[in-house]
Amino acid sequence: MPDQTALTPRQCRDLRTIAAMIIPASEEYRVPGADDPAIQADILATLGRDAKLVATALDHLARLAGMPLADLDPAARDGVIMTFRAEGGAPAATLVRVVLQCYYRDDRVLRSLGLEPRAPFPKGHVLEDGDWSLLDPVKARAHAMRQVS
Amino acid sequence: MNDPVDVLIIGAGASGAAVAWSLAETKMHILCLEQGDWMKPADYPSTGRDWEARFYGEWSTSPNIRGRPEDYPINDDNSPIKVVNFNAVGGSTVMYTAHWPRLHPSDFRVKTLDGVADDWPIDYDTLVPFFEENDRIMGTSGLSGDPLSPLTHPPMPPQPLGLSGPLVAKAMNKLGWHWWPSDTTVATADYEGRARCINLGHCTPACAQGAKASTDITYWPHAIRAGVELRTHCRVREITTDENGMASGVVYYDKDGVEQFQPAHVVIIACNGVGTPRLLLNSASGRFPNGLANSSGLVGKNLMFHPYAQIYGYVAEPTDSNRAPPTCLWSKEFYDTDLTRGFVRGYGIQFVRGAGPVFEAVVSEQKGILPWGADHHRIFRKLNGHRLGVSAICEDLPEEHNRVTLDPVLKDSHGIPAPRIDYTISENSRKMMEHALARGREILETAGATDICVNSPIPWGGWHLLGTARMGTDPESSVVNEWGRSHDVKNLFIVDGSVFVTSGGVNPTSTIQAIALYVADQMKQRLANLFD
Numbered sequence: 001m002p003d004q005t006a007l008t009p010r011q012c013r014d015l016r017t018i019a020a021m022i023i024p025a026s027e028e029y030r031v032p033g034a035d036d037p038a039i040q041a042d043i044l045a046t047l048g049r050d051a052k053l054v055a056t057a058l059d060h061l062a063r064l065a066g067m068p069l070a071d072l073d074p075a076a077r078d079g080v081i082m083t084f085r086a087e088g089g090a091p092a093a094t095l096v097r098v099v100l101q102c103y104y105r106d107d108r109v110l111r112s113l114g115l116e117p118r119a120p121f122p123k124g125h126v127l128e129d130g131d132w133s134l135l136d137p138v139k140a141r142a143h144a145m146r147q148v149s
Numbered sequence: 150m151n152d153p154v155d156v157l158i159i160g161a162g163a164s165g166a167a168v169a170w171s172l173a174e175t176k177m178h179i180l181c182l183e184q185g186d187w188m189k190p191a192d193y194p195s196t197g198r199d200w201e202a203r204f205y206g207e208w209s210t211s212p213n214i215r216g217r218p219e220d221y222p223i224n225d226d227n228s229p230i231k232v233v234n235f236n237a238v239g240g241s242t243v244m245y246t247a248h249w250p251r252l253h254p255s256d257f258r259v260k261t262l263d264g265v266a267d268d269w270p271i272d273y274d275t276l277v278p279f280f281e282e283n284d285r286i287m288g289t290s291g292l293s294g295d296p297l298s299p300l301t302h303p304p305m306p307p308q309p310l311g312l313s314g315p316l317v318a319k320a321m322n323k324l325g326w327h328w329w330p331s332d333t334t335v336a337t338a339d340y341e342g343r344a345r346c347i348n349l350g351h352c353t354p355a356c357a358q359g360a361k362a363s364t365d366i367t368y369w370p371h372a373i374r375a376g377v378e379l380r381t382h383c384r385v386r387e388i389t390t391d392e393n394g395m396a397s398g399v400v401y402y403d404k405d406g407v408e409q410f411q412p413a414h415v416v417i418i419a420c421n422g423v424g425t426p427r428l429l430l431n432s433a434s435g436r437f438p439n440g441l442a443n444s445s446g447l448v449g450k451n452l453m454f455h456p457y458a459q460i461y462g463y464v465a466e467p468t469d470s471n472r473a474p475p476t477c478l479w480s481k482e483f484y485d486t487d488l489t490r491g492f493v494r495g496y497g498i499q500f501v502r503g504a505g506p507v508f509e510a511v512v513s514e515q516k517g518i519l520p521w522g523a524d525h526h527r528i529f530r531k532l533n534g535h536r537l538g539v540s541a542i543c544e545d546l547p548e549e550h551n552r553v554t555l556d557p558v559l560k561d562s563h564g565i566p567a568p569r570i571d572y573t574i575s576e577n578s579r580k581m582m583e584h585a586l587a588r589g590r591e592i593l594e595t596a597g598a599t600d601i602c603v604n605s606p607i608p609w610g611g612w613h614l615l616g617t618a619r620m621g622t623d624p625e626s627s628v629v630n631e632w633g634r635s636h637d638v639k640n641l642f643i644v645d646g647s648v649f650v651t652s653g654g655v656n657p658t659s660t661i662q663a664i665a666l667y668v669a670d671q672m673k674q675r676l677a678n679l680f681d
Binding site: 021022023024026028029031046048049050081093096097100101102103104105110113115117118119120121122123124125126127128129130131132134135137138139141143144145146147148 | 193195196197198199200201202205206253254255257258262272273292294296297298299308309310311312314315318319321322325327328329330346347348349350351357358469471472473481484485486506507510511514515521522523525526530533534
């Protein structure tokens with residue numbers, strides 16, 4: 001079952017804040033930021049086994065900031081984030097990964113990348129057979145497998 | 150107590166399935182105990198929108214991360230290469246890349262040819278009929294005639310070159326180096342009830358289409374129809390012995406966690422190069438105080454992984470990304486010994502088509518090439534769908550200090566001591582990896598790749614678990630004889646990768662299964678005097 005109550009309100013606010021720092025919205029590419037409500041909802045709904053490490057990462061972040069990251073002056077956040085990325089270890093890596101894995105399955109983001117927002121199965125993909133004459137030089141070369149005797 | 154069976158097989162993966170199928174024709178009562186369950190393809194990751202995310206959780210390649218009830222923990226803290234596997238009917242064939250090279254004839258004569266390690270007690274030619282039978286049952290695709298690989302006759306055509314293949318091929322041709330379409334067990338045509346590959350792309354964590362040959366959909370249906378009994382969710386704790394020093398059966402925990410004793414006249418272990426020594430060491434008794442079948446002291450020793458040297462970069466052209474099976478071409482250019490390279494033996498190369506968007510983002514962020522902030526989008530579009538990879542499978546040589554033992558603390562969910570891995574990469578392997586990375590860089594740069602990144606070794610790359618119950622003719626320097634029977638316990642056989650004497654420089658599953666079929670054939674030929 002998705003664990004939607006794993007993070008406190010303060011942790012959720014900081015998650016939104018850091019997610020926007022990782023991937024901000026872009027008008028140029030017509031994509032939302034990772035703080036987009038739908039993406040945040042996906043993250044919270046699917047934290048599952050990652051919830052504990054993500055909470056640890058967010059608490060670490062707040063400690064580094066001396067307050068909730070969301071309350072810190074935006075100009076001061078970069079320094080906190082540099083330390084967090086350098087010292088955050090597995091919890092920080094997990095937090096970043098859950099943000100990325102939910103962002104890059106969002107329909108709007110995938111469409112912007114020219115990808116179909118769907119599961120691979122059952123449609124699959126079509127692959128070009130390719131130019132097998134590329135093998136001709138290999139066939140023409142005097143290769144031989146190592147002999148045993 | 151359960152009724153005795155003629156043959157008890159432990160493990161329903163690559164080798165257990167093959168040996169069960171082969172022995173079925175004897176009409177003996179054959180039972181296989183498997184700690185996992187049948188998998189449901191409808192639940193496989195590629196059926197859902199979270200297909201990539203699941204790779205980081207319950208579909209991780211690492212049993213320690215995955216943590217399914219069917220898994221057992223492995224203490225691999227003291228190893229730069231972590232063990233990866235899968236526990237289910239089909240074993241790790243449910244979760245492999247389906248790359249299907251064979252060991253070369255020269256791999257069986259390493260001592261004679263290169264003066265290192267040991268020769269095998271069998272040769273390549275002995276295994277040829279079993280390789281061929283195995284290829285037919287698993288269903289292989291490929292192109293016959295590779296001048297640098299053993300001759301094969303895949304019944305299906307090779308995978309398409311796609312977008313990535315020609316980029317690699319042109320670079321290799323420019324360098325004058327060998328490449329060839331890989332033999333794989335991905336069905337490229339409808340084959341014996343399996344639907345053809347439709348390029349789901351996320352092949353490693355199980356194929357929802359059923360195009361990838363895992364033994365739950367190849368060997369097992371045949372074996373069960375032929376009368377083999379397969380009991381799932383049965384985890385074997387130990388093999389018991391009688392007053393004559395023969396295996397008498399096994400103690401296992403059934404699906405309800407109830408301890409059971411299963412008597413058997415013959416026991417066959419097919420638990421892979423970590424699970425097999427774990428079981429033998431857990432079967433220590435007054436008669437066999439150092440573990441079962443361990444008079445040589447070699448059970449668990451000589452563990453060989455294949456250290457993977459991986460290098461990848463990004464080209465301007467689009468690659469196949471996640472829209473195809475991950476590997477389609479190999480190279481044997483650097484497979485054989487050339488001492489001018491500074492190391493003995495060699496490596497195979499497999500070329501990797503690319504990655505999906507989540508994997509690309511996560512890995513590139515970790516590598517520091519995908520920034521946070523405003524430039525994230527521009528850089529991601531340069532990386533995503535443009536990756537080209539080269540992975541070298543480096544031949545590991547046997548060293549006794551690389552070993553599997555029992556962890557004094559860690560236990561599985563049934564309280565059975567877990568395996569502990571102590572492993573270091575040898576100087577020879579390290580030089581081989583450096584050589585492979587340098588050649589990989591040449592290949593990628595010739596293909597026009599930039600932003601080149603390295604994973605060497607691939608940390609979670611311990612797929613190939615070999616050598617921990619090696620075969621040989623001398624009981625003092627091997628665990629099983631030249632046809633898989635324990636030197637010490639005359640009704641105990643091992644058929645998995647544990648029996649490898651050396652590792653070669655290729656994915657081993659094809660050879661593991663050929664050996665399992667060969668051992669089964671030897672048993673059938675010797676039924677009248679199997680225990681002499």
